[in-house]
Amino acid sequence: MKFLRQAWYAAAWSEEVGKALLGRTILREPVVLFRDRDGLAAAIGGTCPHRFAPLARGKLSEGGISCPYHGLTFDRSGRCVRNPHGDHRIPKDAIVKSFPIAEKDTVIWIWMGDPARADAGQIPDFAPLNDEVTYTRTAGQVLDMPLRWDLMLDNLLDLSHAGFLHLGNLGSEAFSRGRMQVEKQGNRLWVNNLYPNGLPAPVFIGTGAIAPDVYVDYWVNVRWDPPGFMYFDAGITPAGHNRSEGVQLNSVQLLTPETPTSTHYFWRLFRSYRLQDASLTAAIEQMVSHAFHTEDEPMIAAVQERMGDRELMDMQPVMLGVDGGAMRARRILEDLIRKEDEPATTAAA
Ligand code: FES
Ligand SMILES: [Fe+2]
Numbered sequence: 001m002k003f004l005r006q007a008w009y010a011a012a013w014s015e016e017v018g019k020a021l022l023g024r025t026i027l028r029e030p031v032v033l034f035r036d037r038d039g040l041a042a043a044i045g046g047t048c049p050h051r052f053a054p055l056a057r058g059k060l061s062e063g064g065i066s067c068p069y070h071g072l073t074f075d076r077s078g079r080c081v082r083n084p085h086g087d088h089r090i091p092k093d094a095i096v097k098s099f100p101i102a103e104k105d106t107v108i109w110i111w112m113g114d115p116a117r118a119d120a121g122q123i124p125d126f127a128p129l130n131d132e133v134t135y136t137r138t139a140g141q142v143l144d145m146p147l148r149w150d151l152m153l154d155n156l157l158d159l160s161h162a163g164f165l166h167l168g169n170l171g172s173e174a175f176s177r178g179r180m181q182v183e184k185q186g187n188r189l190w191v192n193n194l195y196p197n198g199l200p201a202p203v204f205i206g207t208g209a210i211a212p213d214v215y216v217d218y219w220v221n222v223r224w225d226p227p228g229f230m231y232f233d234a235g236i237t238p239a240g241h242n243r244s245e246g247v248q249l250n251s252v253q254l255l256t257p258e259t260p261t262s263t264h265y266f267w268r269l270f271r272s273y274r275l276q277d278a279s280l281t282a283a284i285e286q287m288v289s290h291a292f293h294t295e296d297e298p299m300i301a302a303v304q305e306r307m308g309d310r311e312l313m314d315m316q317p318v319m320l321g322v323d324g325g326a327m328r329a330r331r332i333l334e335d336l337i338r339k340e341d342e343p344a345t346t347a348a349a
Pocket of ligand 1: 048049050051052053067068069070071072
């Protein structure tokens with residue numbers, strides 16, 4: 001499977017990168033994330049060019065990262081700045097890649113393509129993640145899923161599955177009566193879902209957002225930007241009432257390919273009700289994590305196993321109305337990847 005290279009990806013939550021080194025593989029490339037002495041996040045290639053040791057197992061010192069095997073030290077630009085051996089001469093080719101980084105809205109973003117083309121202005125806005133007055137947010141979560149990136153994207157852009165797979169937590173019977181509207185603005189999609197007049201999903205009942213017998217309108221408006229950035233504006237309100245009378249359980253969901261068959265899945269929820277209740281934050285986190293791990297993950301893994309190495313469209317899948325958002329996202333991505341491959345725009349990366 002091809003990935004979009006000239007793009008930002010979520011590399012880590014801000015709070016994950018501190019004094020310790022963080023190793024992560026992104027688009028098949030091992031990288032190591034750290035903060036320099038000024039506290040600025042940095043990312044360099046994760047493999048030492050001497051005997052290919054994983055730099056993430058090394059030590060962070062004033063000057064940079066020292067390799068755990070024979071001690072070469074690399075700074076944030078990827079240059080070797082110290083050779084502890086012999087005459088201490090630094091070989092010209094002792095260098096690793098350094099990646100453009102941006103830290104914004106509690107996320108550390110990494111640019112995997114041609115560094116000259118990195119423009120932090122292209123990173124979608126997730127400003128509500130900084131709004132601690134209106135919302136209470138969970139900690140940033142990252143799940144390392146043994147799942148293909150494109151199948152995870154399909155899953156998040158077609159929420160009709162919640163009416164079958166997640167009836168015990170996130171979904172309700174109203175999901176199969178849902179109305180989906182897809183709007184395209186440039187390369188951005190809005191996949192707006194409305195599940196009207198149904199009993200509340202357990203996640204709202206179990207967290208005291210509403211009584212179990214009140215019929216509600218449940219909305220989930222998903223803003224998607226390529227390659228894998230999603231903002232879920234979601235909530236419930238008593239059926240027929242204005243949304244401002246309801247409660248919100250929004251989320252940010254970011255997918256970063258690790259390898260062709262595995263994905264880093266970053267998510268963070270933020271709610272508009274019972275803001276001071278810390279035990280509620282933990283309960284929501286636990287319920288959602290349970291749904292992802294014990295319901296989505298095994299289902300997508302089973303699909304992946306049956307697909308083997310084949311691409312989705314090569315298998316001529318039956319199409320349903322609920323596939324509208326995912327299919328449009330796939331087409332936008334294919335188009336962007338094709339443009340990257342055209343000679344005039346092919347980058348050196
Ligand atoms: S492998 Fe890194 S210094 Fe030898
Ligand atoms: Fe799901």
